[in-house]
Amino acid sequence: MICLYGQAGVGSFAAVTNGMREAIEEAGLLAGFQRSDEAGVMDERSLQGLDAPVAVVCGDPGYVSNVYTGHKLRYLVLAPNSNGIPPIVKAFLTQEHMGRTRLDGFLAPSDWATEVLRREFPEHDVITSPHGVNGAFRYGRNQAMREALHADWHEGKFYVLHVTSTGSDRKGTPQLIEAWRKLDWHKGRLVIYCHPTYLAQHQRVVKGLRNVAAMPTMSMTNEDMYLNYSSAHVVCQPSRAEGFGMVPLEALCSGVPIVATGTTGHGQYIKEEGYPLGNAYVYSGDDGPSDDYVGATAPMVKVDEICNALEYARSEWEMLQADAKEQAPALTEKWTWHKQNEPALRKLVAKAAEDT
Numbered sequence: 001m002i003c004l005y006g007q008a009g010v011g012s013f014a015a016v017t018n019g020m021r022e023a024i025e026e027a028g029l030l031a032g033f034q035r036s037d038e039a040g041v042m043d044e045r046s047l048q049g050l051d052a053p054v055a056v057v058c059g060d061p062g063y064v065s066n067v068y069t070g071h072k073l074r075y076l077v078l079a080p081n082s083n084g085i086p087p088i089v090k091a092f093l094t095q096e097h098m099g100r101t102r103l104d105g106f107l108a109p110s111d112w113a114t115e116v117l118r119r120e121f122p123e124h125d126v127i128t129s130p131h132g133v134n135g136a137f138r139y140g141r142n143q144a145m146r147e148a149l150h151a152d153w154h155e156g157k158f159y160v161l162h163v164t165s166t167g168s169d170r171k172g173t174p175q176l177i178e179a180w181r182k183l184d185w186h187k188g189r190l191v192i193y194c195h196p197t198y199l200a201q202h203q204r205v206v207k208g209l210r211n212v213a214a215m216p217t218m219s220m221t222n223e224d225m226y227l228n229y230s231s232a233h234v235v236c237q238p239s240r241a242e243g244f245g246m247v248p249l250e251a252l253c254s255g256v257p258i259v260a261t262g263t264t265g266h267g268q269y270i271k272e273e274g275y276p277l278g279n280a281y282v283y284s285g286d287d288g289p290s291d292d293y294v295g296a297t298a299p300m301v302k303v304d305e306i307c308n309a310l311e312y313a314r315s316e317w318e319m320l321q322a323d324a325k326e327q328a329p330a331l332t333e334k335w336t337w338h339k340q341n342e343p344a345l346r347k348l349v350a351k352a353a354e355d356t
Contacts, residue, residue, distance in 0.1 A: 001031035002345065003049035005067055006058035008035055010219060011195075012165055013059040015246065016077060019132050020058055023341035029349060036063035053352035056107065056345075061089050064102050072352045077107045077129070079243020079265070080116040081170055082292035090120060107344060109244035110265040125351075129344035130268055131244040132337030136222035139255030139328035142230035146255060146321065149233055156187045158314045160259075161232035163217065163225075163247045167198035168291045172238035172261070172282075172301045177205055177212070179306035184210060185314075193217040193228065229256045234313050234320070238282045238306045241290065241298040242266055249335060252278055255328040257320035259309045263299045269335070276331065278324030280313035282306055 002024050006017025024030040032049015036059060055071040057064055067074055076093070078085075093102055105125030108114040117126045139146075152159070160180075164171040173192065180190050189211045194202050202214035220228070229235055235251035235258050242265035248258045249269055256278075262270035263284040270279060285300035292298070313320060 001049075001052045002029045002054045002056055002349065003032045003034060003052040003068075003071065004030065004056050004058070005034045005036035005063060007037040007060075007063075010221060012246075013037075015134070015222075016131065017058040019134065019337040020056060020077065020341065022134075023132065023337040024056070024345060026338040027342045027345055029345055034066075034068075036066045054348045056348070061093055064093070069100070073104045073348060074102070075105045075107050075125075075127075075348060076103050077109065078113070078117060079109050080113050080120075080241070081243070082241050082290040082296040082298045083116060083287060084293075084296055085116070085120045086293040086296075094121070094123075110242075110268040112264045112267055113243045127344045127347060130340040131246055132340045133246065133250050133253045133332065133335045134222045134337075135332075136226050137229075137250040137253045138332045139253070139325055142226065142254060145227075145230045146325070149321075150318070153233060153317050158185060158188045158234075158317070159232045160188065160190045160234055160236050160310070161193070161228060162190065162236050163193045164198070164202075165195045165217075167201050170239065170241050170290070170292065170298070172240055172306070173202070174205070175301050175303050175306055176236060176238055177209070178303045179310060180212060181209060182303065182307055183310060186210070188314075189213075191215060191228075191232070193220070225250070226254055229254050232256065233317055234259050234280070234310075236260070236306075236310065237266075238301050238309070239264070239266060240284070240301050241292070244268060248279070249331070252276060252324060253328055253332045253335065255321075255325045257313065257317065257324045259306075259313050261299070261301060269331075277327050278320050280309040280316070280320065282309045 007013040031052035050068045053072040055074045057076045106117050107129040109131045114128045164173045192214045196216040199216050206212040229251045237248045237260045244265040248260040259280040261282045261284050283305045287297040288300040290296040290298040
């Protein structure tokens with residue numbers, strides 16, 4: 001049985017927590033849930049699950065300090081933001097705490113993340129356990145919105161949505177903004193949804209650009225994001241590095257075409273140009289300097305490649321939309337949190353039993 005530690009509310013950490021809870025519950029393995037984003041005196045209700053042999057921790061790596069030390073195995077869901085882990089984070093996670101190492105291993109949300117974590121933490125167990133997609137993201141309820149966009153497209157209008165949780169270039173945001181500047185579409189519209197912490201920064205950058213707006217996301221629910229995806233012709237995520245990258249997959253499950261790279265974590269479901277359907281592929285280059293930490297690297301993404309992909313998406317949007325609509329049900333069925341994570345979760349439970 002598993003005790004899940006994680007973050008409540010909204011935001012990317014909460015989304016992963018909720019997804020893992022769904023997976024653990026559907027597998028019949030949930031012993032209890034602890035909010036690791038708030039430390040304090042435990043009441044009787046909050047003690048539930050502390051006798052579970054396995055602890056799975058979601059959210060900020062610092063949350064592992066709030067995990068009960070009595071669990072036999074403690075695993076952290078960790079998504080790299082570059083080809084390595086910041087030294088300060090690595091040092092913290094490998095320290096001893098209460099007479100044992102803080103963690104026994106990691107759940108990596110993609111094959112690429114697994115490679116990074118195995119290289120950075122050679123003494124720890126690393127298991128691939130991909131993220132999934134919440135049931136709110138599915139084609140059907142948004143059909144009228146998608147059909148209305150056809151008329152706008154025939155009139156030359158083209159609406160692009162981008163989501164970022166950072167002020168760095170990890171999501172390809174600066175390159176996308178520069179690409180939009182070069183394209184200068186009179187009937188285009190770019191909306192950037194960003195974490196409130198970086199809202200002012202992004203608003204300064206896009207100031208003066210034609211038909212661009214930066215808006216906050218932190219309080220948005222899955223339903224809100226579903227409607228936002230559905231209101232755009234395409235969702236554009238030209239990321240340099242993603243532990244998994246849920247946004248493009250959520251969009252595709254909603255029947256919304258994407259403009260995205262297939263590198264790092266995106267490669268878990270974007271295998272190559274043309275797969276899955278509905279993606280105007282953004283080509284990545286060799287690894288180059290990243291601002292994740294001093295010395296970090298990640299695949300480079302050129303502005304011209306984003307321009308090429310956006311122009312293709314605009315000219316061939318009707319075909320991309322048809323493809324996205326057709327494949328959405330199959331993607332939704334495949335990428336549930338339960339189906340993607342149950343093998344790893346059962347492996348943890350079996351491993352804990354072996355260690356008894």
